[in-house]
Structure formats: structure tokens, C-alpha cells
Amino acid sequence: MNARTETSIRRPYKSWIALTVALLASLGLLGYAMNRQPELTVAPPVPQAEALDHRDGLKSTSLDPTLVIDPPAHASTPPGMVWIPGGEFDMGNDIDTGRGIGQPDEAPVHRVALDGFWMDETEVTNAQFAEFARETGYLTIAERTPKREDFVGLVEDVNVIPEENLVAGSVCFNPKYDWRTLRKDFALWPYQVWKYVPGADWKHPEGEDSSIDDIMDHPVVHISWNDAVAYAEWAGKRLPTEAEWEYAARGGLSGKMYPWGDELHPQGEWVNNIWQGTFPENNRNEDSFMSTAPVKTFPANGYGLYEMSGNVWEWCHDFYRPDTYADSEPRNPQGPETSFDPNEPTIPKRIQRGGSFMCSDDYCIGYRVSARMKGDPSTGTSHCGFRCVKSPRRQ
């Protein structure tokens, strides 16, 4: 565990609590929330190069093909991982040219070269995380009791945080959000439909009365970035860089919207676990999963990776900035040295990728391979997990 990780874990800032205070206050809803909703706490087979030239897609005329540069490393692939052959690809989305669907921070498309690496074929499961916790005694941030002083600098007056909210817990979707006061006309509106749930953590994903006994093959959730790094270090792995994640998610295809192509539900089939309908009002549940699905429920991509689109968001190594792609290293980029999220400039953010069961086509469409999300590295949520990568030892 490195110094940054130790520091962050000693001072979990639980910005969800603090920010929810600020948001509710700004909406004039703080009193409402305090009185009516005390729980709304303040707050390979490896594809060969010739098989990778897919230039017949919707956007392919502006994109160069993905190329394999280095040879595969079949012999020593660790269990549960697949080899992602090094190569180069067009990263991002040409939303800036008016051709793509997405957000401005996905542009410009830029060429990136990567060394080969192994990647977990699935999101890390509850069973895998349980083995880590059992062997090490590690407690996630959600399992630790926050202190009032942890919020200094995050809220104007830490004394507005009710004592009953200074309890261990995590952030869950609140299906009982108040539709009468729901507003969608500002960037942070989703805060209104989430709540801090005392007792929620990876072993109790919906709160203290829930358990993972019957979902050990589901992705682990309520894992902060710091927790994910701790697991990866224990496993002799690391978190993928954002470039590695996107390159792997594309599965050898070039310029496609999803890991399998450009159609969201090809032949009328749902091939990822997302939200069908208007968020947050209506989930038609056409993919049969209102929450997490077991890993390997849906087809793998061209590299043998499962659920790179949907199910749960996946933490990546990099800091987030909206302008990352304007000046990105061309080979093995590690992301910017500092973080900046214009919507929450005081909070450092790490990258999340792939979308989740909470993503709908009228809301975040985060299940596209180029979609970028970001999160406070000390906060877990009920729809974010991770998977790891590993580099071959240098000779």
C-alpha cells in the first residue's frame, strides 16, 4: 500500500455526505431532507492483426484500424485473466466533429500505443474480494466510522452534519426519491436520487439487513478506489490505465460504439446489463437485472472480456480531467498528474469506465467504450466495482 493510499484511508472524506449537504442546502431542501428523510444523510485466443481491421462501421472513415504490435504471451497467463496484445488504437470519440454521440471530454480522438498486458476476464467478484478480506483483515472505507473532522474543508460548517449520520455506510440508489422535488436542470442532479445508507458496504450491498450470501458470483460493489488499489496490490496486480481499459473494451474493433459493434441490442437481444427506460423514473428491466448480474452473464468481447459494458462501473488508475485527450502521452499514457472536475472542483477524481445497471440511453449512456466517468477515490457506491490488470515482468 503506497503513501497516498494510506493517507486517503486515514482521512476518508465521504464527500457524498458533505456534498449532499451542500446540494440540498442550495436547493433549499436541507430542512426537508432532515425532517422527512433522516436516512438521506446530509447529506486470447488473441485476434490476429488482419482480423482487427474493422473499417466498415458507422464512423470508420475517420478512424484508423487497431493494430497488434507485440506477440501474445499465451504460456504464462494467470488464472482468470486474458492476454491483451500490445498495439495501437484510436482512443476517444469524435464527438467534436459532430459525428459521435457522447460528451465533450471524450474528444479529440487520438492515437495511443500500448504494451501488452493481462486483464481480469471479469469484474472482481464478491467471492474474490472475500478471499482478500479473509486473508488480510482489510476493512473497506465503507466499513470504517467517519469522523466529523474528516469533513473539514468539504462543508462550510461541519457541525451541520447530524451525529446520526457519522456512521459507517455507503451510497445506494434511493428508489424512494421524492419525485415531487426532483429537478434535472443542473449537472449534479443525480445526487437527489442517491442516499447514504448506514451499514451498507460490500458485504451488505443494500444496507445492514442485506447480504451477499446468494450473490458471491456478482461483482463486488461499495469499493472505493483506495480499496480497489489495496486489493490489486494484494493480488500482485494493478488497476488498468484509462487507455488500457478502453483499448481492452474495444476488443480489437475500431471506432465502434460498444465492445461488440454499433448496435445497442443486436437482433433485439440485450447483451449488457443497463437500465432500459427513463432514469430514474422507469426501468423496464428488459435485460432481467434490476441490480448487478453474475459475471459472465453476457457474451465476452473479442479479447474474451466480460461485462466491459454495463453491470458495474470499473475504477481505473488515472486522475480525471475533461481535457485529458488534448495533450495525452502517445505511448502507455498514465493520465494527468492532477485531477479537475469542473462540476466538483474541490474533489480529486479518479476515472471510472464501462457504465452500470444504472445507465440508460436518456441519461449517462456510460456503457459506450469511449464514455468517461469519475468518482471521489474515497467513496464507494452500489454500482461501481473494478477489475485488475498485470504487466509481464520485464526481462
Ligand SMILES: [Ca+2]
Ligand atoms: Ca438491467
Ligand SMILES: [Ca+2]
Ligand atoms: Ca462493467
